Amino acid sequence: MKISIYIFCIMLFIWFRGDIMKKKVSIFMFIDAFGWEIQKNHTFLEELLPYRYPAKMQFGYSCTAIPTILTGKTPVEHKHLSFYYYNPKESPFKMFKVLKFLPGFIFDRWRFRHLFSKAIKKMKGYTGYFELYAMPFDRLPYFDYIEKKDLFVPNGLAPTKNLADVLEEKKLNYHISNWRLTEDENIEALMSDIRKEELDFAFLYTAKLDGLLHSVTKDGSEIQAKLDWYAEKIKLLVAEVKKHYEDYSLFIMSDHGMTTLTHEVDVKKQIEDLGYKFGKDYVAAYDSTMVHFWFLNKECREPILKEAKKVPHSSLISEADKVRFGINYADNMYGDEILLMDAGTQIVPCDMGRNSLPGMHGFSPDHKDSDASFMGTEPLNTPPKWVGDFFRIMTEYMDK
Numbered sequence: 001m002k003i004s005i006y007i008f009c010i011m012l013f014i015w016f017r018g019d020i021m022k023k024k025v026s027i028f029m030f031i032d033a034f035g036w037e038i039q040k041n042h043t044f045l046e047e048l049l050p051y052r053y054p055a056k057m058q059f060g061y062s063c064t065a066i067p068t069i070l071t072g073k074t075p076v077e078h079k080h081l082s083f084y085y086y087n088p089k090e091s092p093f094k095m096f097k098v099l100k101f102l103p104g105f106i107f108d109r110w111r112f113r114h115l116f117s118k119a120i121k122k123m124k125g126y127t128g129y130f131e132l133y134a135m136p137f138d139r140l141p142y143f144d145y146i147e148k149k150d151l152f153v154p155n156g157l158a159p160t161k162n163l164a165d166v167l168e169e170k171k172l173n174y175h176i177s178n179w180r181l182t183e184d185e186n187i188e189a190l191m192s193d194i195r196k197e198e199l200d201f202a203f204l205y206t207a208k209l210d211g212l213l214h215s216v217t218k219d220g221s222e223i224q225a226k227l228d229w230y231a232e233k234i235k236l237l238v239a240e241v242k243k244h245y246e247d248y249s250l251f252i253m254s255d256h257g258m259t260t261l262t263h264e265v266d267v268k269k270q271i272e273d274l275g276y277k278f279g280k281d282y283v284a285a286y287d288s289t290m291v292h293f294w295f296l297n298k299e300c301r302e303p304i305l306k307e308a309k310k311v312p313h314s315s316l317i318s319e320a321d322k323v324r325f326g327i328n329y330a331d332n333m334y335g336d337e338i339l340l341m342d343a344g345t346q347i348v349p350c351d352m353g354r355n356s357l358p359g360m361h362g363f364s365p366d367h368k369d370s371d372a373s374f375m376g377t378e379p380l381n382t383p384p385k386w387v388g389d390f391f392r393i394m395t396e397y398m399d400k
């Protein structure tokens, strides 16, 4: 008699527990720079995530790829390519016309620029990632800055719909990491939401691997240790999910890989030695791997392009490739022409920094080191070809 009551109580508990347990949660984790070549050459959760696919990088940087992943759209649609674009009329940096007279030995220091960036961000009410980098103060008034808003929250990429907009529309219970927090804090925040047993969908953001790859390259011995750290955290996360949900899907994605430094080229000097006046004849923004040119005096176009073609380890992006990469802006928002360095070659110095880094991304998506990766607990009917496809996969899983 006692045994039958005991069995009945257990069955009642299982039935009751099954009733209150959330049926399924879909978790998508973003690991910045965890490219295909990096995952291929390291060990990482092979048993848990056996389904693995390479995906073409979005041309540009993380500031391009993340909007693409969050919307499924190309840069020409969501407008984000580099941080700076030519727009003197609406530049938020007009005050820098005065600041350019301040002594460079203080105001060019990274620490000062970082603190100054924080002050500007607060003053202007920007909620996005904002950093002045090494952009010369006297050039800032020619530019506007694209990432003024937090990309991850509803309306973050308006008028383009982002991940949060779609989740809101579908009235799902979701968790999206706060990119300002540390990796540990973000993992703990997700754990805490998992324990509430209310989640339908989660997007976990982590970005420390990118910084590590920039400093030790994809072949650094530190990379496996960092991947092991992620693996341990993911195992704990999955154990927690299993306690609180009947079923789950887990996918890991990245935005690009990392290419080891092979050459440095001083493109800035080469162009400036021509003697044309910046802001009057032309404007140029020097990213780590590409130069954006705007020609104000049409007569300067050909001589500058002639010189650009002489820059070692580089080539001008053709109109056909602009279309292929989704950067064919009708208004040439990010340059009348773009000079792209060959994979491994960095522009030194550039507006992003004075020195090269051991590893860099932002080269051609055609180079194998640029490839992003996507891996999961289950196979996909239509595997991703390009990082923008991650958005389609995420929206498909919202309805599962």
Ligand SMILES: [Zn+2]
Residues within 6 Å of the ligand: 033, 062, 210, 211, 214, 361
């Ligand atoms: Zn990076």
